[in-house]
Structure formats: structure tokens, C-alpha cells
Amino acid sequence: MSEYTWLVPLPVVMPLFAAGLTLALYRHPRAQRVISVLALSLMVAVGVGLLFLADSGPVVVDIGGWAAPVGIDLVADRLSSLMLTVSSTVMLCVLLYSLGQGITDGDEAAPVSIYHPTYLVLAAGVSNAFLAGDLFNLYVGFEILLAASYVLLTLGGTGERIRAGSIYVIVALLSSIIFLVAIALVYAATGTVNLAQLAQRLPEIDPGVALVLQLLLLLAFGIKAAIFPLSAWLPDSYPTAPAPVTAVFAGLLTKVGVYAIMRTQTLLFTDGRLDTLLMWLALATMVIGILGAVAQSDIKRLLSFTLVSHIGYMLFGIALASQAGLGASIFYVAHHITVQTTLFLVVGLVERRGGSTSLDRLGGLAKIAPGLAILFFIPAMNLAGIPPLSGFLGKVGLLEAGVAQGTALAYTLVVGSVVTSLLTLYAIVKAWNKAFWQTPPEPLPDATLPGSMVGPTAALVGVGLLLTVVAGPLYSYSDRAAATMQDTSQYIDAVLGPDGRGEGDSTDSVPNPGIDNTPVPTPSGTPADDSSATTDGGDS
Amino acid sequence: MDLIDTSPNLLLVLAIGVLFTTGVYLLLERSLTRVLIGFILIGNGANLLFLVAGGRAGGAPIIGDTDPADMSDPLPQAMVLTAIVITLALTAFVLAMAYRSWQLHGHDEVQDDLEDKRIVRIAAKNAPTYNDTDSEEDSESADEQAAEARDETERGTP
Numbered sequence: 001m002s003e004y005t006w007l008v009p010l011p012v013v014m015p016l017f018a019a020g021l022t023l024a025l026y027r028h029p030r031a032q033r034v035i036s037v038l039a040l041s042l043m044v045a046v047g048v049g050l051l052f053l054a055d056s057g058p059v060v061v062d063i064g065g066w067a068a069p070v071g072i073d074l075v076a077d078r079l080s081s082l083m084l085t086v087s088s089t090v091m092l093c094v095l096l097y098s099l100g101q102g103i104t105d106g107d108e109a110a111p112v113s114i115y116h117p118t119y120l121v122l123a124a125g126v127s128n129a130f131l132a133g134d135l136f137n138l139y140v141g142f143e144i145l146l147a148a149s150y151v152l153l154t155l156g157g158t159g160e161r162i163r164a165g166s167i168y169v170i171v172a173l174l175s176s177i178i179f180l181v182a183i184a185l186v187y188a189a190t191g192t193v194n195l196a197q198l199a200q201r202l203p204e205i206d207p208g209v210a211l212v213l214q215l216l217l218l219l220a221f222g223i224k225a226a227i228f229p230l231s232a233w234l235p236d237s238y239p240t241a242p243a244p245v246t247a248v249f250a251g252l253l254t255k256v257g258v259y260a261i262m263r264t265q266t267l268l269f270t271d272g273r274l275d276t277l278l279m280w281l282a283l284a285t286m287v288i289g290i291l292g293a294v295a296q297s298d299i300k301r302l303l304s305f306t307l308v309s310h311i312g313y314m315l316f317g318i319a320l321a322s323q324a325g326l327g328a329s330i331f332y333v334a335h336h337i338t339v340q341t342t343l344f345l346v347v348g349l350v351e352r353r354g355g356s357t358s359l360d361r362l363g364g365l366a367k368i369a370p371g372l373a374i375l376f377f378i379p380a381m382n383l384a385g386i387p388p389l390s391g392f393l394g395k396v397g398l399l400e401a402g403v404a405q406g407t408a409l410a411y412t413l414v415v416g417s418v419v420t421s422l423l424t425l426y427a428i429v430k431a432w433n434k435a436f437w438q439t440p441p442e443p444l445p446d447a448t449l450p451g452s453m454v455g456p457t458a459a460l461v462g463v464g465l466l467l468t469v470v471a472g473p474l475y476s477y478s479d480r481a482a483a484t485m486q487d488t489s490q491y492i493d494a495v496l497g498p499d500g501r502g503e504g505d506s507t508d509s510v511p512n513p514g515i516d517n518t519p520v521p522t523p524s525g526t527p528a529d530d531s532s533a534t535t536d537g538g539d540s
Numbered sequence: 541m542d543l544i545d546t547s548p549n550l551l552l553v554l555a556i557g558v559l560f561t562t563g564v565y566l567l568l569e570r571s572l573t574r575v576l577i578g579f580i581l582i583g584n585g586a587n588l589l590f591l592v593a594g595g596r597a598g599g600a601p602i603i604g605d606t607d608p609a610d611m612s613d614p615l616p617q618a619m620v621l622t623a624i625v626i627t628l629a630l631t632a633f634v635l636a637m638a639y640r641s642w643q644l645h646g647h648d649e650v651q652d653d654l655e656d657k658r659i660v661r662i663a664a665k666n667a668p669t670y671n672d673t674d675s676e677e678d679s680e681s682a683d684e685q686a687a688e689a690r691d692e693t694e695r696g697t698p
Contacts (some may be wrong), residue, residue: 136619143626149631159644163651166572166637170650173579173630180586180623187616188593236653271688 004053008061008074010046011084011127014039019120025528026113033099036116040092040123047085054081055480058494060502064158068133068495068502069194075133075495076482079330083130083259086334090121090251090341095459097345102454115155122148122248129256133495135183135193138260142179142224146172149253152245158238168237170526175223182216189213196495199267199488207271214269218261225257226330227315229309235292236306239300239357243348246300251341253421255333258314265318266326266485277410278319286312286420286505293427299347299357302431304422306383307340313398313420316413320401326482328397330474335382335467342460349457350376350435355445359431363440372449373436378461380432382468384425390467393475395421414458548592556592559585572638572648579688585625590616590623 018039022032053059058077062068076084080274098115125145132138150172154165187193189209202210219230226234236253238246265278289309296302314336342440347357353369354362366373382389395417402414467474482489495502559581566578594616599606601614638648 139593140622147629154637157640162637162641162644166650169634169637170575177582177586181589184586184589184593511594
């Protein structure tokens with residue numbers, strides 16, 4: 001296994017390198033396209049490779065050869081590599097779609113030269129967040145992807161995008177500050193930001209302090225994941241961006257927040273004191289989100305609200321804190337990334353064909369564009385959870401886990417999930433009826449859909465169907481991922497090893513600040529780091 | 541083993557308090573420039589918080605230069621440095637955004653949430669939230685409403 005650890009940093013390094021290269025080659029759009037597609041394809045390949053490697057235990061890399069709690073480490077366990085594979089596949093498809101759009105439109109007005117570098121930086125940030133083995137690195141990953149997302153959201157700088165962008169940027173900045181404050185307090189309380197070491201130390205500190213830290217982190221991640229009281233920014237900002245950008249944001253950015261909640265809830269705060277709160281939040285997110293969707297008359301906004309609503313399902317699985325619940329939640333995240341991105345891409349096609357995304361203006365698309373109707377229908381039914389598609393399987397898993405829990409609150413959540421699922425079906429069918437079946441109020445403009453945009457969309461619909469076909473192995477993989485997460489010792493052992501240190505320099509217990517690595521005698525007082533108490537006697 | 545002295549410096553704590561309160565006050569403003577200043581203040585408050593988290597001040601953490609017992613903790617400083625760089629970049633971006641907003645609208649105020657405006661309007665006329673083809677009211681798309689949402693400052697809202 002160790003001979004392949006060099007794979008782990010690649011999903012971060014490759015897109016960053018490619019971003020620099022595309023920026024340098026801004027005069028050569030063709031070269032930019034080739035480099036971006038190549039980098040993201042390689043990311044998919046690396047993701048698949050890690051998927052198999054991580055199945056036999058977490059793969060850990062101590063960056064720069066500095067051993068784990070001293071240096072920064074990247075960890076690819078089953079959850080990370082699954083997220084990485086799904087997200088890079090989705091990003092590749094969206095990139096191909098946007099290339100199709102760019103080539104068709106000519107893109108005289110938009111500054112395409114910065115589109116590729118920014119998109120690749122976004123990919124690097126997402127990968128970094130998934131692989132981070134340390135809280136501060138997670139923060140850096142978030143900042144990378146957020147900074148890229150600010151640029152992508154305000155691309156072109158039109159009035160509408162600046163309006164939506166300023167709300168999005170300010171909310172995101174605020175959540176970053178809260179995250180930063182939480183990290184400072186975590187460091188003050190425990191003297192480390194390494195996730196594995198935190199998992200060891202957080203149970204030892206005062207429970208009240210630990211609760212405050214947990215709430216602060218939950219608040220920061222809750223804003224990013226768009227959990228109900230913190231979700232108001234999402235439906236207002238996402239729909240204004242270009243279709244491929246909205247698609248990738250909807251698919252990935254909120255899921256990074258969900259991933260961070262999963263990671264901290266299962267690894268750092270295992271006592272489950274906030275599970276009841278999370279249950280209520282999940283219920284509120286589901287029901288209020290979908291009620292928002294029902295009231296919409298614009299497909300993009302409708303889908304943004306279903307996005308918020310379905311975050312509730314993932315939160316439900318996390319709040320159950322059982323292996324079955326977590327496994328179902330992980331499966332649901334993989335399913336939802338794919339299906340939500342696909343739907344936004346299809347809506348991009350609808351806008352192109354029908355000239356609008358308003359349900360009051362569209363109509364009759366099923367007759368004039370039957371292919372488009374099929375492309376919309378499959379992911380839409382998948383989102384609503386119609387058997388036998390993957391959305392159904394994920395929801396059934398969550399419902400089973402909820403029933404297995406057996407508490408009154410869990411049953412309430414089960415009922416809430418079913419109601420939300422039905423309301424999703426209602427909202428989606430309403431959109432379908434209006435856009436595809438009703439007689440158009442006024443004749444739709446004459447437009448053709450370029451194959452270069454339909455192709456990637458169809459491919460992503462295919463990926464969604466593939467998730468259904470391979471649901472058996474995928475579900476058992478998510479279940480194993482959940483098992484790894486429940487057994488935190490696997491993660492801790494993989495990172496810290498038997499003697500409390502990772503591999504590389506400074507494997508002795510002397511905290512070496514990284515100026516030089518000559519062994520020095522163990523000092524009596526080590527700055528805010530008491531690990532030498534447990535690791536004394538390690539040979540230097 | 542003796543742990544490092546982590547009792548916080550009162551002056552730093554007071555400074556953090558002041559930075560956070562003023563920062564939150566400014567964040568609640570409408571003007572993007574003031575919001576940005578609020579963000580910078582809170583960001584600096586968070587940076588000071590890191591310094592408090594690192595324990596008492598000491599010598600430079602270079603082996604051979606300072607006795608390890610007297611070193612200050614270098615890790616929070618490294619994290620603060622990273623945070624400062626990130627804040628700098630984001631400040632530049634928000635400034636550009638505020639400037640663009642000023643270019644377009646002549647002001648840099650953060651506009652109302654679109655959904656809020658719709659709810660207010662719907663509540664005002666107590667109408668259904670969307671128009672079916674069988675209800676003969678004028679329909680207005682989200683785009684048109686968004687266009688309208690921009691000129692709220694001209695009505696002199698606080």
C-alpha cells in the first residue's frame with residue numbers, strides 16, 4: 001500500500017499546477033482546454049485508484065516528510081476517496097459542458113481566459129478539503145474553493161451577478177471567520193489542530209468547552225452546507241451564475257460542508273450530544289426547503305430549494321449516528337452530487353432551447369425537444385426518489401436506519417422524509433407539466449441544442465443511472481466507509497501509528513519547528529504540546 | 541512535565557473584544573465598504589485570538605538560538621500568517637466587487653434578498669405565490685423582479 005501513497009496529494013497538486021499553466025497560456029484557449037480536460041481526467045483516474053487503495057485502510061501522506069502531528073498530513077480514507085471520485089467525475093462533465101457552451105457562443109463578452117484557471121483552483125480546493133487531515137488544512141481547502149467560487153459566481157460582473165455575489169461572498173466570509181475562530185479556540189483548548197490527535201484529546205477536555213467548540217464548527221459548516229436557518233443565502237445566489245457554474249456549485253460546494261460535518265461529528269465529537277439538535281435541524285431543513293421549492297415558478301430557483309431540502313436527508317443520516325444511518329447518508333451524498341448537477345445542466349439546456357427558465361413562459365418542450373425531455377425526466381425522477389433509481393435506494397436506507405433507531409424523534413424524521421420526498425415529486429412534476437406539457441403561452445424561440453453540450457449532460461445522466469446499476473457494491477462501500485468512521489481508532493492509528501507519530505522526520509517526540517531536523521534533547525516544557533508525555537522514549 | 545503558561549494577556553483579550561464588537565456592528569451595515577471593514581476587523585480579532593491561543597510570548601523558536609523552554613509557540617503564528625494572506629486576497633476581491641457595484645449603480649449597498657422582496661409583495665396583495673394560466677394576473681419572472689430589486693435605494697430605505 002505504501003508504494004502508492006504518492007497518489008494522495010495528486011488531486012490537489014495537479015489542478016493547481018494546471019491552473020498555473022492555463023493562466024500562463026491565457027492567449028491560447030485551445031491549449032487551456034486541453035490542459036483542463038487532461039488535469040480533471042487524471043483526477044478522476046487518481047480518485048478511482050484511491051477508491052481501491054483506501055478500501056484496505058486509510059492512505060496517509062505526511063507532507064514534506066514531516067511526521068503527522070508536527071507536519072501536515074493528507075488522509076484518503078473510504079469516505080474521502082469516494083467523495084473525491086464522484087466530485088472529480090462531475091467536475092469533468094461540467095467542464096466539457098462549459099467547453100461546449102463556450103465554443104458555441106464564441107464567448108466574446110465573458111473573460112474566458114480566467115475561467116479555466118479558476119475552475120481548476122476550485123477543483124484543487126474541493127480535493128484539499130476532502131483530503132485534509134488537519135483542521136487548519138481543511139480551512140485552507142475551504143478558502144481555496146470559496147475564493148474560486150467568488151470569482152466564478154461574479155464572472156462577467158453584470159449587475160445581477162454582483163447583487164447575488166455580494167450576498168454570497170459576505171455570508172461565506174462570515175462563515176470562514178467563524179471557522180477560523182473555532183480553530184483558534186480548538187488550538188487553545190487542545191494544543192493541536194491535527195484531526196487524529198484532536199480525536200484523542202477532545203474527549204479529555206472539559207465537556208462544556210468541547211460542546212462550545214462543536215457548536216462553533218457546526219455553525220461554520222452549517223452555513224456552507226446550507227442547513228435550514230443558515231440556508232437563506234443559497235436560493236438567492238446560485239441561480240444567477242452561468243448554468244455550468246450553478247451546476248458545479250449546487251453539486252459540490254454544499255456537499256463539502258456536509259462532508260466536514262460528517263468528519264467532525266464522527267471523528268472528533270463522538271459523544272453524540274448534539275444528535276437531537278441535528279435531528280431537528282434535519283427535519284426543518286427538509287420540510288422548509290421543500291415548501292420553498294413548491295412555491296417557486298422558476299426552475300433554477302425551484303432546484304435550489306430542493307437542494308437545500310435534500311441536505312436535510314444527509315443530515316438525518318449523520319444525526320442517527322449509527323453505521324446504517326451514516327452509510328445511507330454517504331450513499332445519498334454520492335447520489336445527490338450527481339443528480340443535482342445533472343438537473344442544473346439540463347436546466348441550462350432548457351434555458352437555451354426555450355429562452356427562459358420561468359415556468360410561466362415555457363411549455364410544450366416534450367413535443368419540440370423529446371431528447372431534452374428524457375434528459376430532464378430521468379434525473380428528476382431520481383431526485384424525487386422513484387424506484388428503482390439511486391435516490392430511492394438512498395432514501396430507503398435512511399428510512400430503515402431511522403426505524404431501526406426506534407425513538408419517537410427518529411420516527412418523526414422518517415415521516416418528514418417521506419413527506420419531503422412526496423413534495424419533491426410534486427414540485428418536480430409541476431415543473432415537468434409546465435415546461436414540457438402545457439401549451440406554451442407564447443411560441444418558443446427557434447433554437448438548436450449543440451451536441452457538445454447535450455453530450456456531457458447525457459454522460460452525467462448516464463453516470464446517475466450507473467450509480468443505480470452499481471448500487472449494490474456502492475452501498476456496501478458506503479457502509480464500510482461508515483464502519484471505518486465509527487471506529488475512530490482506524491483513522492487515528494493510520495495517521496499517528498503506534499508511537500503517536502506519523503512517518504518522516506521528527507518522528508521523535510521533540511516538537512521540531514521545522515528549521516532544521518538535528519535531534520535535540522527533550523525539553524522540559526514543550527510549547528502547548530504535551531504529546532511527549534505519551535511518546536517519550538521514541539528513538540531519535 | 542510542566543505545561544506552558546496559557547493564562548491570557550488581558551490587553552489582548554480586551555483588544556479582541558473591541559475588534560469583534562466594532563466588526564459585528566459594521567457587518568450589519570448596508571454599504572459593502574463598511575461590511576468589508578467589519579470583516580477586516582473581525583479577521584484581525586481572530587488573528588489576535590490565535591496569539592492568545594498560543595500561550596505566553598517567548599523567544600524566537602529557533603533551536604540553538606533560544607532555550608526550548610523559553611520559545612514561543614510558532615504554530616499559531618504560522619496559522620495567523622496564512623489567515624492574513626487569505627484575508628488580504630479576499631479584501632482585494634470584495635473591494636473590486638464594491639467598485640463594480642458603484643460603477644453599475646452609483647452605490648455599493650448590499651441589496652435585499654430577492655425572496656424577501658417577493659414575500660413582502662405577495663403578502664401586500666395577499667395573492668397566490670405563482671400564477672397559473674387560469675389565473676389572469678400579470679406574471680412577472682424572477683429576472684424582472686431581480687431587475688427591480690436593484691433600485692431599492694432610490695426609494696430611500698434605511
